[in-house]
Amino acid sequence: MTSNTQSIGIVGAGIMGRLLALELKWQGHTVTLFDRNDRDGRGSCSWTGAGMIAPYCELEAAERMITELGVYSAQRWPKLIKKFAEPVFYHSRGSLVVAHPNDRNELERLRRRVIDNAPRPDIMEEVDGARLGELEPELAGRFPQGLFFPFEQHMANRDLLRAMGKTLETEGVKFVTGFTTQTISSGEISDGHSTHTFDRVIDCRGMGAKSDLPELRGVRGELFYLHAPEVNLSRPVRLMHPRYSIYIVPRPNNEYVVGATAIESDDDRNVTVRSSLELLSAAYTVHTGFAEARVKEASVACRPAFPDNHPRIHTADGLIRVNGLYRHGFLIAPALSEFIASYIQTGAIPEKGKTLFREA
Ligand SMILES: Cc1cc2nc3c(=O)[nH]c(=O)nc-3n(C[C@H](O)[C@H](O)[C@H](O)COP(=O)(O)OP(=O)(O)OC[C@H]3O[C@@H](n4cnc5c(N)ncnc54)[C@H](O)[C@@H]3O)c2cc1C
Incomplete structure (x- = not known):
């Protein structure tokens, strides 16, 4: 199974499936991508995700391994985006983390986590109120201190999915939408009516793979799209709080996530009142301009996670399953797709990704 050109079928066109399809196509394989939803990726977890590439801020809840995968991916993203057929709203302006004075222990906890796990001194700047005001003038005087991570990035995830959809087309990947896969096995994908055969099949269905990956669980995530003409923030701002930590991520034209x-929970029904109160009240404590913002959308998805919250790449003859991207799909997909493409090309598990692979 290590010949240079293979026919490869991928199920699931979230961030993982799309990037892998492109990566494998660029290697010269013949690739078909299947999804039950539309070309833009509506209905996927990736459609809801906020699109932050924040390897250091994520140390708030994640382990060093995720940071390492994220740093590797963050180096790849700018080059990947240049290869896409349409522009993507993408910025590398860093992230700012703040806390209200009563919650400064939360800021200190993150500061320590970063020092212990990412020992490069230039990746985090401890900022006082004046410097914070320089970085984000509309937050001047609101917070006495914060942490600035200059190398972090953010992008509009839906732009990205759309641009990747277009790129799949221009690169010659066959993209089959409206196809609900019933069975996936070594070399075969079936929706119960038609069966497609390939040299190799890759399962990137996220939560859709739960029946084949019993350990997979959902972690419900809710967020809002707001139009806030009175708010001008240029980079993601995170508010640390013992219970209601939030992030505010800029999009074009004064829109914010x-x-x-x-x-x-595996429940992906509508956003609850409680979550709305918590998220929107916390946003208002960061910037009062959110009072007059319009709610454009409330979005929900369940993040696919394994018990340790680490991604896994299961390999068996002719079948690969990649899943458990949890809250880091955009952050780590470029690393994972490169490791899987290298494995398919050479038959060897790449050293950098060896802890992620599980061979049957
Ligand atoms: C609120 C929220 C905020 C987030 N913010 C960030 C962030 O800022 N940065 C970050 O890195 N990550 C973030 N994430 C996490 C990120 O969105 C996920 O890790 C990522 O989307 C998982 O991608 P995936 O491709 O594995 O799964 P998905 O995006 O869910 O893609 C799976 C695809 O498989 C398809 N599928 C499923 N079953 C079938 C079937 N039977 N037949 C055919 N197709 C099928 C689905 O339609 C879907 O398109 C966030 C997640 C949430 C919920």
């Missing part, structure tokens, strides 16, 4: 809850 405010999120996100993390609730142990």
Whole structure:
């Protein structure tokens, strides 16, 4: 199974499936991508995700391994985006983390986590109120201190999915939408009516793979799209709080994504009143201009996670399953897709990704 050109079928066109399809196509394989939803990725977890590439801020809840995968991916994103057929709203302006004075222990906890796990001194700047006001003038005087992570990035996830959809087309990947896969096995994908055969099949269905990956669980995430003409922030701002930590991520034209809850649940029904109160009240404490913002959308998805919240790449002859991207799909997909493409090309598990692979 290590010949240079293979026919490869991928199920699931979230961030993982799309990036892998492109990566494999660029290697010269013949690739078909299947999804039950539309070309833009509506209905996927990736459609809801906030699009932050924040390897250091994520140390708030994640382990060093995620930071390492994220730093590796963050180096790849700018080059990947240049190869896409349409522009993507993408910025590398860093992230700012703040806390209200009563919650400064939360800021200190993150500061320590970063020092212990990412020992490069230039990746975090401890900022006082004046410097914070320089970085984000509309937050001047609101917070006495904060942490600035200059190398972090953010992008509009829906732009990205759309641009990747277009790129799949221009690169010659066959993209089959409206196809609900019933069975996936070594070399075969079926929706119960038609069966497609390939040299290799890759399962990127996220929560849709739960019946084949019993350990997979959902972690419900809710967020808001707001139009806030009175708010001008240029980079993601995170508010640390013992119970209601939030992030505010800028999009073009004074739109902001405010999120996100993390609730142990597979329930992807509408956003609750409680979550709305918590997220929007917290956003208002960061910037009072959110009072007059318009709610454009409330979005929900369940993040696919394994018990340790680490991604896994299961390999068996002719079948690969990649899943458990949890709250880090955009952050780590470029690393994972490169490791899987290298494995397919060479038959060897790449050293950098060896802890992620599980061979049957
Ligand atoms: C509120 C929220 C905020 C987030 N913010 C960030 C962030 O800022 N940064 C970050 O890195 N990550 C973030 N994430 C996490 C990120 O969105 C996920 O890790 C990522 O989307 C998972 O991607 P995936 O491709 O594995 O799964 P998905 O995006 O869910 O894609 C799976 C695809 O499989 C398809 N599918 C499923 N079953 C079938 C079937 N039977 N037949 C055919 N197709 C099928 C689905 O339609 C879907 O398109 C966030 C998540 C949430 C919920």
